[in-house]
Amino acid sequence: MKSRSKVLFVTLSLLVVALGAFTIKLYVSQQEMKDALSEAEPKTVTLSPDVSNIYRASYSMNDNEDGFVKAAENTVDAVVHIRTEIVRRGNSYYDFFGSLLEQLYGSNNLQVPENISVGYGSGVVISPDGYIVTNNHVVEGASKIEVTFNDKHKRTATIIGTDPSTDLALIKVEGADYKYLTFADSDQVKVGEWVLAVGNPFNLTSTVTAGIVSAKARNINILGDGSTIESFIQTDAAINPGNSGGALVDMDGNLIGVNAAIASRTGSYEGYSFAIPSNIVKKVVEDFLQYGSLQRAFLGITIVEITEELAEEKDIKEMSGIYIVDVDDRGGAKAAGIKEDDILLSVNGIDVNSNSQLIGVISQYRPGDKVKVKIVRDDEVMEKVVTLKNMQGTEEMHKEGEAFYNEILGVKLRALSSSMKSELGINHGLELVEIGEGVFKQRGITDDFIILSVNHQNVSSERDLNKALNNSRNGKVRIEGTNSTGTYNITFEFYR
Numbered sequence: 001m002k003s004r005s006k007v008l009f010v011t012l013s014l015l016v017v018a019l020g021a022f023t024i025k026l027y028v029s030q031q032e033m034k035d036a037l038s039e040a041e042p043k044t045v046t047l048s049p050d051v052s053n054i055y056r057a058s059y060s061m062n063d064n065e066d067g068f069v070k071a072a073e074n075t076v077d078a079v080v081h082i083r084t085e086i087v088r089r090g091n092s093y094y095d096f097f098g099s100l101l102e103q104l105y106g107s108n109n110l111q112v113p114e115n116i117s118v119g120y121g122s123g124v125v126i127s128p129d130g131y132i133v134t135n136n137h138v139v140e141g142a143s144k145i146e147v148t149f150n151d152k153h154k155r156t157a158t159i160i161g162t163d164p165s166t167d168l169a170l171i172k173v174e175g176a177d178y179k180y181l182t183f184a185d186s187d188q189v190k191v192g193e194w195v196l197a198v199g200n201p202f203n204l205t206s207t208v209t210a211g212i213v214s215a216k217a218r219n220i221n222i223l224g225d226g227s228t229i230e231s232f233i234q235t236d237a238a239i240n241p242g243n244s245g246g247a248l249v250d251m252d253g254n255l256i257g258v259n260a261a262i263a264s265r266t267g268s269y270e271g272y273s274f275a276i277p278s279n280i281v282k283k284v285v286e287d288f289l290q291y292g293s294l295q296r297a298f299l300g301i302t303i304v305e306i307t308e309e310l311a312e313e314k315d316i317k318e319m320s321g322i323y324i325v326d327v328d329d330r331g332g333a334k335a336a337g338i339k340e341d342d343i344l345l346s347v348n349g350i351d352v353n354s355n356s357q358l359i360g361v362i363s364q365y366r367p368g369d370k371v372k373v374k375i376v377r378d379d380e381v382m383e384k385v386v387t388l389k390n391m392q393g394t395e396e397m398h399k400e401g402e403a404f405y406n407e408i409l410g411v412k413l414r415a416l417s418s419s420m421k422s423e424l425g426i427n428h429g430l431e432l433v434e435i436g437e438g439v440f441k442q443r444g445i446t447d448d449f450i451i452l453s454v455n456h457q458n459v460s461s462e463r464d465l466n467k468a469l470n471n472s473r474n475g476k477v478r479i480e481g482t483n484s485t486g487t488y489n490i491t492f493e494f495y496r
Helices: 002-039 049-078 092-105 278-291 308-314 355-362 418-424 462-470
Strands: 079-089 114-125 131-134 144-148 154-163 168-172 194-199 207-218 232-235 247-249 255-262 273-277 301-305 322-327 343-347 370-377 380-387 404-406 411-415 430-435 450-454 476-482 489-495
Touching: 049 079, 049 194, 049 207, 049 247, 114 255, 131 278, 154 278, 154 418, 168 278, 194 255, 207 273, 207 355, 232 255, 255 278, 273 278, 301 355, 343 355, 404 462, 450 462
Parallel strands: none
Antiparallel strands: 079 114, 079 144, 114 131, 131 168, 144 154, 154 168, 194 207, 194 247, 207 232, 232 273, 247 255, 255 273, 301 322, 322 343, 343 370, 370 380, 404 411, 411 430, 430 450, 450 476, 476 489
């Protein structure tokens, strides 16, 4: 027993000693930590200029929170939800037998089935009296357009003008004192600048997302052939189906673009969104209001972008600008003294290094406008003043509804009005105004007829028609069209 008590006593003594040593060590460690902390108290530090800039940038990011709020507040009430109804008349059976049925039973007794599809998008109010800009693809072919404002009141809109080449449309609702956005100068927008996208993705009304300008003058080949105008502002602000036609605004809440497209493998946002620059939007809107249709201007040159291979081949010393490979005899560039092999550097002080940049600049002007063009020829920089012209090589404006005569067809035609397009549920066409001697008269076709396509190419203008006729193979021309009520279609062919 005594030996066992001794062992227990020794063990307890060792534990007490170990505990005491641990306590002393803990105390010393805490004291050392206090001393260390007392030495790390805040001190005044003089930042180097670069570090100081980083600090200020971080601080301004916090300031931007108020900027986002104010920009959103200034925008949401001027962005509307758009609901469209598109009536699609007829089917293949009626298209084939429509003419025969009308002859047997009369047009008043011919019942053509209707299919109604519903679409959604966004729009931007740009004036207090109810003018709204949106995408052409949001309203094209619509027989009914319903606009819902942020305060939930609804209005029915009418189409003022549409243009597939820019994917823009102008519509209007009745009323006054609407909240609206003002246009900013999109040429002054910088890559890296903060922006907000406002719209109605997936029918989630008045949705605001933030991002930066990722790039400018993007051409993503989404609108079709070379006659389209693509010079998009690229942003990483989240945009999804339903955002089309909505606003892209700067931190002051001013309109710098109209959202139009996304690049995606899934159909939803993946980080790449595109908006039509406000300078193009403003010009197209003014054209709709003054002339009823887009007034397109051209320099009259054919260009290619400068690559390393081209620079080596042509002995080009600088990679800036775009290379002129051809000059149209009817264009303004030829009259101004611009030649093949010249290098175009800028237009009205704006540098151009790609086709999409040139398109973005020139699309802001009309036939008859003068622009200062800087070029390089044989290593010499020079400036030329070019008077822009239309596709026909003149400085004339063409108003909607003006008729033109086509010698090949022997008819006078005019572009289909926006109201008739909506009524028929189509987005293109040429209306017969007068029939002279020629194939139409020989076929017994009356002026109650609309040409929809020539040689399988949709036509909406004199330029479209001439281009399609020039694509005839072996002189064979195929005409497709419908009557003015859309109740039956006609297709016929002839040789020029």
